[in-house]
Amino acid sequence: MRVLLVEDDVQIAQGLAALLRTEGQVVELAATGAQAWAAWSTDRFDLTVLDLGLPDTDGMALLRRLRQRPPGAAGSPPDMPVLILSARDALQDRVSGLDQGADDYLVKPVEPEELLARMRVALRRGAGRVQPLLKHADLVLEPATRKLTQAGQSLILRGKEYALLHALMSARGKVLDRAQLEQALYGVDDSLESNALDVHLHHLRKKIGESLIKTVRGVGYFMPVTDAASESSA
Ligand code: CA
Numbered sequence: 001m002r003v004l005l006v007e008d009d010v011q012i013a014q015g016l017a018a019l020l021r022t023e024g025q026v027v028e029l030a031a032t033g034a035q036a037w038a039a040w041s042t043d044r045f046d047l048t049v050l051d052l053g054l055p056d057t058d059g060m061a062l063l064r065r066l067r068q069r070p071p072g073a074a075g076s077p078p079d080m081p082v083l084i085l086s087a088r089d090a091l092q093d094r095v096s097g098l099d100q101g102a103d104d105y106l107v108k109p110v111e112p113e114e115l116l117a118r119m120r121v122a123l124r125r126g127a128g129r130v131q132p133l134l135k136h137a138d139l140v141l142e143p144a145t146r147k148l149t150q151a152g153q154s155l156i157l158r159g160k161e162y163a164l165l166h167a168l169m170s171a172r173g174k175v176l177d178r179a180q181l182e183q184a185l186y187g188v189d190d191s192l193e194s195n196a197l198d199v200h201l202h203h204l205r206k207k208i209g210e211s212l213i214k215t216v217r218g219v220g221y222f223m224p225v226t227d228a229a230s231e232s233s234a
Contacts, residue, residue, distance in 0.1 A: 001123070001143065001166070002026045004048040004076075006036040006062075007085070008055050012108070016049070019112050024146075024159020026184060033057030040066060040076040046143070047123055048076075049115075050102070052086040052093075059084065060100055067101040081122040085110060120145070134169040136223055137212060141169055150208060160185055160196075161204040168213060173225035175216050 003020055007013040008031045017027045028043070030036040033054045039045070048066075052059035069078040081103045086093065089107040097105045103122040106115060124145065134141040138151040146162055148155045157165065167176060167184035176184075182197055201221070205213055214222055 001047070001146070001163075002028070002043070002045045003119075004028050004030060004036065004039050004043075004045045006030045006033075006048060006054070006059065007051045008032065008053070009051075016115070019116075021186075022159070023116060024162050026163060026186070031055075033059070033062045036062060037065070040069075040080075041073075042075050045076045045080060047081045047083065047119060049083050049085050049119075052084060052088055052097070059086070060097065063097075063100050063102060081125060083115075083118060083122050085115070134166070136169050139165075139169070139208060139212070141166065155207060157204070157207065160200045161207065164197075164200050164204055165208070168221065168223045171222065173222060175220045175222040177220035181221065 001024070003025045005013055005016055005020070005027055007016065007029070010031075013029050013031070017029060020027045028039055028045075030039050031054075033056045036048075036050075036054075040048075050059045050063060054062070063082055063084075066076070066080070066082070067078055071078055082101070084097045084102045084105045085108060086097070086105070087108045094105045094107075103125060104118050106118060134143065140149050141147070143166060148157055148162070148165070163185050164181060167181060178197060185197065185200065201213065212223055214224055216222065
């Protein structure tokens with residue numbers, strides 16, 4: 001799950017980003033409206049958490065602009081779920097936020113559990129719009145709820161394993177190099193230990209079966225396209 005966090009307060013931004021990352025989300029940060037717009041224009045996010053009081057623009061204007069984007073444009077879709085997280089608690093602000101197209105409106109300070117729960121709801125709602133089920137061999141992944149089954153049996157993945165599998169399944173047979181997978185794991189602005197990817201891959205392969213993820217030596221990793229109907233377990 002890729003989340004854009006639009007927030008100019010560094011402390012709040014870093015606290016929320018850390019929280020979301022422990023949940024296995026890939027988080028990018030934008031501190032201004034311009035940065036948020038640039039991120040939306042180039043990158044496909046599953047959800048945005050949007051502050052209203054930004055240094056260069058009002059979050060509400062940004063949201064209106066997003067909703068007016070043409071559906072086929074590159075980057076994030078105009079109907080991407082957006083959750084407003086603002087210090088403005090007046091009824092009028094909340095009503096107007098929802099009227100302008102926010103999926104939810106939360107007032108700061110927010111309890112982490114509540115934010116996560118509201119995000120899940122917004123993602124479920126968004127799932128019908130933008131996120132199809134991902135299928136590969138006998139694996140079925142539901143991005144909105146992060147539920148994974150193999151041959152009908154539910155499988156539990158840890159956050160990073162999930163992020164890795166989601167990236168590989170989304171690539172539909174394409175080889176992803178280490179940098180791409182590391183970005184899926186951590187976002188671009190996170191540092192990581194050099195062997196972390198190998199460790200998570202190892203655990204993931206143990207859970208879903210060694211043969212489903214192929215290694216292209218010196219290049220990267222991929223999940224070969226298969227006929228899901230005729231493929232039995234790995
Ligand atoms: Ca602010």
